[in-house]
Amino acid sequence: MHAEVLPVTGAWRPGDPVADRRFFRFATDRPFVLDGGGQLRDVTIAYETWGQLDDSRSNAILICHAWTGDAHAAGAVAPGQPTPGWWEGMIGPGLPIDTDRYFVVCTNVLGGCQGSTGPASPHPDDGRPYGSRFPVVTIRDMVRAQARLSDHLGIDTWASVIGGSMGGMQVLEWAITYPQRVRSIAPIATCAYATAQQIAWGAIGRRAIRLDPKWRGGDYYDAADGDGPWEGLAIARMLAQVTFRSDNVFSEKFGRELAKNDPHPEHGLDLWQRFEVESYLDYHGDKLVQRFDTNSYIIIGKAMDLHDVGRGRNGVEAAMSRVKVPTLTIGIWSDILYPSYQQKEIRELLVSNGTPCEYVEIDSPHGHDAFLLSKDQVGAALGPFLDDVVKTTR
């Protein structure tokens, strides 16, 4: 195994520089066999790091991102990084995940489109994008790819593995697949298995993408006009965006205002006159299209639907009984997508096996996205948790 800088795939044109993004490549000699039966060769995992690995290699923390996240968890806008890190303010010197003390790593997940191998990457056979040829990947595959990177970096054991939403699914799979390689975990606003309602939201988004004629069965990369399934992806994202937020905040923020930037009819009502909330959703749908690959959205969404720590392990309880390390799980009372009962269930499953698990509830009306928005509260729980872990497990 060796690390090298590869051409960036997906949303980036080959050759475009991306500040601080590093690349690890594996499965160059033998294929990486996937949980779902497929396989991949020449797999690239993009990642970023912050801080310094100490001599005992014991101060490493892995951060896992959510659906449309990437390796840029922290840091400023930079070439190829059009936005600040998605957890900016959480990771840095003197911050809750303190880079003066920890060596912090964040990877782009397998199947993604921000540097790691995904459907938009060139297939090793012909150099053309995988498209519909890309295999199903699961959260476990994402985690096993991260484990290969850990080997490469010389990190036997993570001081902590931390993530929200789909990131939290990876956190749980880390502790179950590699119980000896984590000293603590923090699964946030996540679940031990996707519920029927969570699958339902994802399935509707997938069907909207399939309806888009420009999706072309997943092989849209070579479209002569450079066009793609942007409308289908935007609709899928709009739907997700409603589930990421909350009724009360939508009411407070938008109420029944008409879209500010639309022409208002002089009199009368128009079928396509938008309300402000529609304008907001259209904006978020169209914004994702600028930075995200539609097939990655489908592949990663399916990985979340397939998430079930109990699959092939004699059920959820048996799987969770493998977790033996101190755990902090965080919920948000207003989260309608990953309701707080799911994090309380994680705690119950662990505590019933004698594993220490603390549950902290974020007091925020912002819904699921509060794990990204209410960083003060998340940090106030995470910081002391990490302090304790270092004291008790080092």
Add this chain to the structure above:
Amino acid sequence: MHAEVLPVTGAWRPGDPVADRRFFRFATDRPFVLDGGGQLRDVTIAYETWGQLDDSRSNAILICHAWTGDAHAAGAVAPGQPTPGWWEGMIGPGLPIDTDRYFVVCTNVLGGCQGSTGPASPHPDDGRPYGSRFPVVTIRDMVRAQARLSDHLGIDTWASVIGGSMGGMQVLEWAITYPQRVRSIAPIATCAYATAQQIAWGAIGRRAIRLDPKWRGGDYYDAADGDGPWEGLAIARMLAQVTFRSDNVFSEKFGRELAKNDPHPEHGLDLWQRFEVESYLDYHGDKLVQRFDTNSYIIIGKAMDLHDVGRGRNGVEAAMSRVKVPTLTIGIWSDILYPSYQQKEIRELLVSNGTPCEYVEIDSPHGHDAFLLSKDQVGAALGPFLDDVVKTTR
């Protein structure tokens, strides 16, 4: 004004008989000017009745249907009526809405596709379907069309106006627009104004329909292949269906089961292998397509988004202060689409003006659809309420 049997429009072929469905036609001489600025001529309202109007014409109850409902609130399967009444078990001899005592009327709303004038109806100018020419209608227009029918039937005052979801919006508009024409109202699982989140769900469904190339801007009726925007409508319906139910019931009913009727892969995971909940949503989406017109879905959905009893009336409080009659409002604790705080708000608005209003909460995990599913509880509240109304207001 006169009643006559017209060719049925929309989902029914002209000439098909529909058991018990009656038709009222108005605006044959002067156009019906709409709330949104448009107008309609030769308007047909389809309706059904049960029981007998008494000599004093004081025992009439109006039932108002929801988004995809119709005039067939009660009754068996019959020619042209492929399903039993949508509130079967609530309306009939000895039932909570007792047809031995009351004369019960239910209309198909203006804009609908089950006999009343809607986008699939022939335009009087050319006999071709309205399609994209159909004007915006509001809940107030639906109610004013019902008032024309009331005039025709000789009903000056309804003993009660009752409805759930969009039906409840009509109920409130009845009491506000025609305070002298109702003696009581029962708005169920509804709201005084659509919230941003409710608008959001509707807007996403509309955008999915627009994405369907077979929608053709709304003018799909003459498509040479007889094809239409069924896929877009199905997706919109799937989304609505999730909001009509609840997380807990989805988990209980479907969990993480794979679709029973799909072939299961021998081994491995397949991107398009459905979970049972997906199969259920696909089924409900495709089922609606069999019986409902896509443009009606859009027009009625927009009417709900535009619902705001305060519009043009100096706000919600001023509008609600016009309601002076005994009110029963019913909520469902598990309703995520019309959360129970909205019905409690209706009560607060009325009680603060000295209007008697009772709030009853349905104890059901089924979500919004409990107003259709938990008829025992709805009936247990409605029956005594109607008894009291008759005693105190007759």
